[in-house]
Amino acid sequence: MSELTVLQAVRLKGRVTFTELAATLVEDAAGVAETVEQLIASGLMVGGAVLKLTDRGRARLSELLDEERTGVDATALAAVYDEFRPVNADFKAVATDWQLKAGEPNTHDDSDYDAAVLNRLNDLHQRAMAIIAAAAGHVPRLGVYAVKLQRALDKINSGETVWLTRPMIDSYHTVWFELHEELILVTGLTREDEASAGHAQ
Template identity: 45%
Template sequence: MNDKLQILQLVRLRGRTTAADVAASTGLSTDSVDSVVRELCDAGLVQDLRGRLKLTGDGRVELTELIAAEREDVDQAQMSTAYHDFSSVNATFKQVVTDWQLVGEDKPNDHTDAAYDAAVVSRLEGVHTDFRPLLGRLTELAPRLTMYPARFDAALTKIRDGDHSWLARPLIDSYHTAWFELHEDLIGLAGLTRAEEAAAGRAQ
């Protein structure tokens, strides 16, 4: 697995992040992440801004090239099929998140209705269960994605334990955060762009 690619991609997706957060999401050791980050900073691919990492222009170019090289090792026919299957599950997940944030079409969910929230969480658990076989196929096609099952499991465990911020809260490794980042990885691996997916109505 390419640790450099893994780290560059997470830094890109998060805008600014810390080495500790990168290690937690990737499952890499803190020492390994720190070592690679130092190399990336020395090469001018990443900036360390008071402990927060940011991708540079050269880093974006390098990342694009690394993803293109990774894509050459992925069976594109199988990835295309898997991405099509993901798009269907993605539509279901997006509706779960929408219903978590809104009650009806436009009323913000103030989370005072415990029964309503419990029903949405139950639907999320259904998505989680139904998605696991497909996620297994995706990790077989692209081993770099093997960090995602543990991330989804960890977020869902926190949700089940009553901390519902782990469903869709930004800036933490919530279920939605992991889903968004997986979607971005799949777009790159399938040779697509976010603009193309938005035009097709599949962007999250």
């Protein structure tokens, strides 16, 4: 389990239990535990009931992300991110339409309406899988997002629709937000850059 992968996962979560961390990494707990212990021992992470990065950990993660960017094809990744932007806009529309209907909170009493929204999600998911595969061709660690989105989608399609937008779990929306953050970082952009361009989630 790489130092970068674990540090980035904890940064994206802010504060996370070990069980949550192992689940979001989609990795064997023993391998994650070994890396976590090393990071705590080196002062990059605080242990206990929840894990979080220290200031040194954040600085180290920034260095590792900078190193990662120097080893990838920036032009190719920028092209991947350009493909992601319209899909991101479509996902935001799906999430909004799931939560609202005709401008009012969606009470989910109209099964036809909800089914139409979920059909759009499933179509969008296939587009997202292609983009993740392209991104992972340059940054392999991003491939896990395909697994995490599929896991959330399977729960949604089995009737557990809270896995579409619920915060504090690896819902489709949570994973999507983290994927967006990752793509921004590997292309050398910032949330501020994206917000000013009207693309931030």
